[in-house]
Amino acid sequence: MNDNNRVTPHGSELVNLVVDDERALLLKEIALNLPDITLNERQMCDLEMLATGGFSPLKSYMIRSDYESILDRMRLQDDTLWPIPICMDIDELRARNLEAGQSVALRDPEGYLLAVMHIEDLWPVEREKEAQQVYGTLDQAHPGIDYLYKTAGDYYIGGQLEVLSPPLHSDFKQLRMTPAEIRSNFKKFGWKRMVAFMTRNPIHRPQYEMTLNAMRETNANLLLLPIAGMTKPGDFDHYTRVRCYRRVVEHYPPDTIMLNLLPLATRMSGPREALLHAIVAKNYGCTHFITGRDHAGPGLDCNGKPYYKSDDACKLTEQYSDEIGLTIVPFSEMVYLPFEDEFRCADQVPEGTQFLTLSGSDIRDRIRTGRKIPEWGTFPEVVEELLKAYPPPRKQGFTVFLTGLSGAGKSTVAKVLYARFLEIGDRPVTLLDGDIVRHNLSSELTFSKEHRDINVQRIGFVASEITKNRGIAVCAPIAPYTATRDEIRKTIEAYGGFIEVHVSTPIEVCEKRDRKGMYAKARAGLIKGYTGVDDPYETPQNPEVTIDTSDITPVEAAHQIILVLQKKGFI
Secondary structure (H helix, E strand, O other), X not given: OOHHHHOOOOOOOOOOOEOOHHHXXXXXXXXXXXXXXXXXXXXXXXXHHHHHOOOOOOOEEOOHHHXXXXXXXXXXXOOOEOOOOOOEEEOXXXXXXXXXXXXXXXXOOOOOEEEEEEEEEEEEOOHHXXXXXHHOOOOOOOHHHHHHXXXXXXXXXXXXXXXXXXXOOOOOHHHOOOHHHHHHHHHHHOOOOEEEEEEOOOOOHHHHHHHHHHHHHHOOEEEEEEEOOOOOOOOOOHHHHHHHHHHHHOOOOOOOEEEOOEOOOOOOOOHHHHHHHHHHHHHOOOOEEEEOOOOOOOOEOOOOOEOOOXXXXXXXXXXXXXXXXXXXXXXXXXXXXXXXXXXEEHHHOOOOOOOEOXXXXXXXXXXXXXXXXXXXXXXXXXXXXXXXXXXXXXXXXXXXXXXXXXXXXXXXXXXXXHHHHHHHOOOOEEEEEHHHHHHHOOOOOOOOHHHHHHHHHHHHHXXXXXXXXXXXXXXXXXXXXXXXXXXXXXXXXXXXXXXXXXXXXXXHHHHHOOOOOHHHHHHOOOOOOOEOOOEOOOOOOOOOEEEOXXXXXXXXXXXXXXXXXXXXXXX
């Protein structure tokens, strides 16, 4: 097969679902009387990939027969190879009000009309089957499984799309070309052999050397397709990553590389996702595709073991490379040989030769904890960009989140901490005590279970904004529910430090301190849903600090917290 034939899109046709101006005007009028669906981040990414042909030959969100066929045999109903379902999920309430034959308006979170979908099918999500077939696990620590069970709706709808406009981007517009535009540039430059490299992490020295080797082996130009859609929680933000890519591009030989952002939502499904990436690369006009070690893997499971074998992705993509019409370029881990001052594939290092490794995760951890990165690990320009967004802990914002029963002493300790941080004076400090928040942010809320949780979520949001802007937030809500606390932690740790303090003062002591008599009223049945009486307090499992104020003073408690912050490098 020659190279010209190899750039034929998957399924032979490059899809374009964007309608002409005349049809768009008509759809805008029609949409005024249609039910709306507001798309989330993953759905926005999927829509853009469908609209511009990145997911060719798909022309719609999948119907049930295609969905089931993919789960069972990685093929559409017409036998075209396709490894992962691309479905529109909705909640049960919305599903009750929709049926096949209806149309819906798909809008972005600001209400802008993106597309009209003509529903052909509606069916309940088969979560367990989808989890096992696509991800190979039911472990909810897997980010794809977590999304499937906790975020995705209970029903799927499938049907044809008429796209008025792909999702709008206000950032890096010059790096957001469609597959058709990329192909046009390849033709314009006279590039006939293109090797694609997809990544969701910054490119460090090992990845740089790997891509250079791939270019040499294939005698091809490089299409760098970093994923700028929904990635794994904990990843560097895409603004920082793109700045890093721009700096690294300068190290490649001139006129050998093209950088373009890929609006793809990752599933982290390992081998199946690697196969999807290969198909997408083909649709962008590439002839070769780099499949690396543990490609699209999410890391370790709840038992500390990898979800997929390191070579599973390579094996699967190579198995179907002829059918796709794409040459797979497999690469093992790149390691550094200090005495030779060079990088080699790990499987090419002679036995007994000393070598060093530094993964993207290692570098991410070093950046976020303020540890030095060796010169061979990455480029100085990359370190510079990463430190702009993720400075050492001493220059980061952080949140101290005190949780415990009413009367445990949270507010008193929080006030002591607040004063201490103001004494230090190196960051702005905000106290988010329960009563303060109730008065200023949540005055309309009741004390129902739902409203109490909303109140805590608001505290978490404000704290995350403070942390993002390099300040200190001291929070002292009861926050009885583990899931809410964990979600707040996840949000805040994307920007800085999070110190959970369990104020574990026994309820007997808390009741004795209750000057308002709230516990007594709750035990008498006058107050319903009171935490610790008839509503549970879920004890934190792994807090950074545990203190019992029944036998120490607030100053001593605050001192313990200060010492932990110092040990972690925040003060």
